[in-house]
Amino acid sequence: MKAFLTLLTIIVQYGVVSQAPYDRPQQQYPTINPAQISAFLEQYPKFSGYKNNLLQLYSKHPTYFWFEAKKLSEIGEVLKNDMDNINREGVFQPVPYHAQLANLFVSQQPSAQHELFLSSIYLFYYETVFCGLPVSGSEAMGWYLPREKRDISSWIDSALTDDHLSKPSLFYQYYLLRKSLARYQEIVSSGGWQQIEYNSETLCPGDSAPIIRAIRSRLFKEKLLKKDSESFLYDDNLQDAIASYCRIAGLDDPESIDRTLLESLNIPANKRLETIAVNMERCRWVPLSFSSINRYIAINIPSFSLVYYDQGSPVLTSKVIVGKQVSQTIVFSGEISSIVLAPYWNVPKSITNNEILPIAQKDPSYLSRNHFEWANGNLRQKPGPYNALGSVKFVFPNSNNIYLHDTPLPALFSKRRRSYSHGCIRVEKAKELAKLILLQDGGFSADEVEKDMTKSKPTVHHLKVCIPIYIAYFTAWADENGNIRFFEDIYAKDSKLSGMLFSN
Incomplete structure (x- = not known):
């Protein structure tokens, strides 16, 4: 689908524009010392996780950032505006000590406590908007794609040196979803x-x-x-x-x-709003390093779709079949290192013991009739048009034993909801994908590949250059024209993530 064709390829560089250094306020305020930080955190324990950040920040810059001439400084006003509009970033969890923050912005009275309060609020804003849940949180959601580590202290140290509180970039889809979020916020505010x-x-x-x-x-x-x-x-x-x-x-x-x-x-409209916000959170987990990758395969589980990119442009799209609820396809990444034509299906022991052998016990000819054989104590299915993997298998070594493959049952691709597998991913255009990759990697012609697909023994092609593959989970996706698409949350991940984000 068109919205997904751009997955993981275009990173819009909302980078920091070089500016003249911000002149620190000349107003003389007392310096911030570690004892004041400790006393502050005792009074405001919800900020205790920022202790090291505060100590590091004020050890380098012990004077006030957020006040000048007995009122908010320029960056203090920027922070106030950011906090007033934090919901536009898809952040709906309560802001710590919100009432005190509102009073502070009204009174604008400089003090060590107020200075530390605003620094803590900025740390909250940065962590929530630009970092998202910690890695432990995303992994609890079954997200094992690599994440980019953000050094909060070093970024804030640089951000506070200009008068605009410059912000880091996020995965480009975040900004497209943010536009859609604004539209649905308007709908919700008008009554839905x-x-x-x-x-x-x-x-x-x-x-x-x-x-x-x-x-x-x-x-x-x-x-x-x-x-x-x-x-x-x-x-x-x-x-x-x-x-x-x-x-x-x-x-x-x-x-x-x-x-x-x-x-x-x-x-309900507020449910659509929540779905957008949940997917904005997932965007926070996508590293910007994807912008340097020219050739890769991207799969979105809820949209049942695959896109193969070369030189940053989509060259093949395909429907896919993913794992059932009880055998979910994992969200992770790997590298396709080889392509097997006319593969054996080495049957996993769980399928052998729980599905195939009970049938064979009742029907003694079942194994031979379906071209199964035993090899070193393991059951496998011979290559051929009846093979469960079809004519091609794409191997990317991983602990989940997941791979891409063809299928002898193409009729299932006509279904809208395509979650039928044991966890591996069936690709409608598997043959075309194999031909394209092998042409690019080894100069093999389509006829040569087709011939190998019909052999009675497997042919293994080890790729000269491995191809990264990313399996993601997005239930909302927006395009550059402002159009958004929603996909069924087939593994009920949205509700779990929403619970973590908005539990309070």
Whole structure:
């Protein structure tokens, strides 16, 4: 899908513009010492995690940052504006000591305590907006893609030397989602949309019913209709708006209004807002180093899609089938080191013992009929059109024993929800992908690759240059035109992450 075609390729450089050094306030205030920091943290224990940052900061710059001439300095005003608008960054958890902060911004009375308070608030802002959950938190969500370590102290030390509180860059998708977040915040602040009562009636274009008016109002709220005519008629304008909605919601374009469509339309606006914020958090976990990678494969589990990039541009897209709820595909990265044509399927012992052998015990010819054989005590399936891996297997060594492969059952790719595997990833265009990679890597022609795919024994091609592969989990994705798409949270990760982010 088009929104996902840009996954992990374009990093918009919202970098720091070189500026003249900020002149520190000339107003003489007492210096900040370690004893004052300790006393402050005793009074405000929610900031205790920032003790080392505060000590390091004020050991280098012991005077005040946030005040000058008995009022907030320029960067103090910037911080106030940032905190006033922190919800625009998809941050909705309570700000520590929010009431005291509001009073401080009103009074603007300089003191050591107020200075340390604002430094702690800035540390909170930086950590929450630019770092996100710690690695332990993202791994608790099953996210094992590499993360970039951000040195808070060194960044803040440099950021406080200019009058704009310069900010680090994030994964470009963050900024696109932030635009969509603003649009849904506006919808929520205006009251959202009403729930639509459904009486199991199926409605087709040309029909007329009171529920049509409710659907029309709902789509107008999401700005998919230019105006709300309040008509009861299922006309062409409504049909086009429903088609647009289905693209947003990841639904098949329906021929009629049915229960699936109505259940999706009834997802509250604040739930959509929460989904965007959760995915903005995931963007905080994506390292900017991806901008230097020219050739790789990216897979998004909820959208059931794969994109192969070369020289930073998409050269192949494909539908994929991912793991079932009980055998989830893991979010992680690796490097494709080899491609096996006409592979054996070395059956995992869990599948052998729990699925295949119980059938074979009841049907003695099952193994031979399905071309299974024993090799060194392990069950494997011979190469051929019946093989569960199809004609090709992409190997990227990992402890999860996950790989990409072809399939002899292409019919499942026509399904909208494609979570059927034991954890590995089936690729609809596996043959095309193998041909493209082997042409680029070893100069093999499509005919040569096709011939190897039909052999009775495997052919292993070790790649000269390994190809990075990234398996991610995004349930919302926005494009450069402001269009957003939502994908089903098939592994219920959003609710868990939302609980961690907004539990208070």
